Amino acid sequence: MGEIAKGLILLGLLLLGLGTLLALSAHVPWLGRLPGDIRIERPGGSFYFPITTCLLVSVVLSILAHLFSRLR
Secondary structure, eight states, X not given: OHHHHXXXXXXXXXXXXXXXXXXXXXXXXXXTOOTTOEEEEETTEEEEEOHHHHHHHHHHHHHHXXXXXXXX
């Protein structure tokens, strides 16, 4: 039962961190507007795919996952 409790606490902390990042992301104006992000706007609609932002977030999350795995 102790392993489940530790897992739930870790999941809660991760969700707390994700929620904080989402709340603060409105204050980071360059996030989602990096060079390499694809944005196509036309009168019939628009298409947006943040490739560079996705890569940046992936690298940051990979580094954090590596650091957390070394702490265990």
